[in-house]
Amino acid sequence: MHAQARLPVDLHCHSVFSDGLLTPAELAERAHANGVRLWSLTDHDEIAGLKPAREHARALGMRFVDGVEISVTWAGQTVHIVGLGIDPDNETLRDGLSDMRAGRQTRARAMSERLAALGFENAYEGALPFAGNPELISRTHFARFLVQQGHCADLGEAFRRYLGEGKPAFVPTRWASLAQAVDWILQAGGKAVIAHPGRYEFDDTRYHALYTQFLELGGVGIEVLTGSHSPREYGLYAQVARSYGFQVSCGSDFHGPGEGLIDLGGLPPLPSGLTPIWQEWL
Numbered sequence: 001m002h003a004q005a006r007l008p009v010d011l012h013c014h015s016v017f018s019d020g021l022l023t024p025a026e027l028a029e030r031a032h033a034n035g036v037r038l039w040s041l042t043d044h045d046e047i048a049g050l051k052p053a054r055e056h057a058r059a060l061g062m063r064f065v066d067g068v069e070i071s072v073t074w075a076g077q078t079v080h081i082v083g084l085g086i087d088p089d090n091e092t093l094r095d096g097l098s099d100m101r102a103g104r105q106t107r108a109r110a111m112s113e114r115l116a117a118l119g120f121e122n123a124y125e126g127a128l129p130f131a132g133n134p135e136l137i138s139r140t141h142f143a144r145f146l147v148q149q150g151h152c153a154d155l156g157e158a159f160r161r162y163l164g165e166g167k168p169a170f171v172p173t174r175w176a177s178l179a180q181a182v183d184w185i186l187q188a189g190g191k192a193v194i195a196h197p198g199r200y201e202f203d204d205t206r207y208h209a210l211y212t213q214f215l216e217l218g219g220v221g222i223e224v225l226t227g228s229h230s231p232r233e234y235g236l237y238a239q240v241a242r243s244y245g246f247q248v249s250c251g252s253d254f255h256g257p258g259e260g261l262i263d264l265g266g267l268p269p270l271p272s273g274l275t276p277i278w279q280e281w282l
């Protein structure tokens with residue numbers, strides 16, 4: 001069997017500081033072992049993992065880019081915006097993220113009540129041990145709890161049946177606005193990227209509005225290769241990048257071994273005719 005050529009860049013993954021299963025050190029080791037030369041950690045709404053990630057990446061001789069994935073509410077849906085090359089000491093960014101994290105406990109209690117009404121008792125207490133960082137308790141931790149208890153076969157089923165948008169245990173949340181998220185990233189000297197565009201459920205008009213508003217706000221990038229896209233979507237969003245003039249970012253969105261389809265560092269090569277966002281970092 002021939003090993004497929006792989007992209008030596010991975011600019012999107014999660015550690016125990018948000019909803020990943022591995023520590024920054026373990027991620028650095030894994031990225032390095034899988035051939036990554038340029039790596040970014042992009043925890044949800046949290047930058048506390050960047051220092052250990054950066055230190056371990058450096059020790060292994062890997063280039064590292066400080067990253068974050070910000071939760072945004074736009075047109076009634078949750079959209080994720082990745083910030084790359086951010087200054088983790090920037091006060092505007094730090095304060096913005098800190099405010100966002102504050103709402104997660106209340107939301108988690110409310111999700112737990114909805115799950116109790118569905119017959120799953122003590123879900124908050126059950127999910128909490130899965131959260132390495134209690135401030136960042138997320139739906140992923142509730143999904144892991146439901147799987148552990150044998151209520152769902154895998155995370156996908158937990159989201160399809162209970163935790164996904166509009167499902168019975170889903171608690172609508174108001175995250176940052178698109179303008180805020182891009183502003184925080186720009187103020188921190190970073191580049192803003194629309195994460196996994198294929199995951200949203202917008203019609204063509206809404207997608208067009210998202211891209212144009214994002215560009216007007218100063219966003220520059222879009223993810224083309226991500227663990228959340230099918231190979232067909234690689235082509236689709238490569239074309240979106242070309243026609244809107246987006247720089248292209250790529251990342252596995254790795255959360256842990258056994259979760260998701262693409263390993264850290266497991267992305268295929270980039271389609272042709274695209275401008276990588278990472279040119280200045282490699």
Ligand code: AMP
Nearest residue numbers: 019044071137138139140155156159160
């Ligand atoms: P939250 O920020 O608490 O709303 O949780 C969002 C996280 O849930 C995402 O970052 C994903 O890691 C995870 N997630 C969302 N949808 C799914 C799904 N269908 N399957 C597995 N994980 C999902």
Ligand code: MN
Nearest residue numbers: 014019044140
């Ligand atoms: Mn996640």
Ligand code: MN
Nearest residue numbers: 069080195196
């Ligand atoms: Mn995401």
Ligand code: MN
Nearest residue numbers: 012014069253
């Ligand atoms: Mn992610």
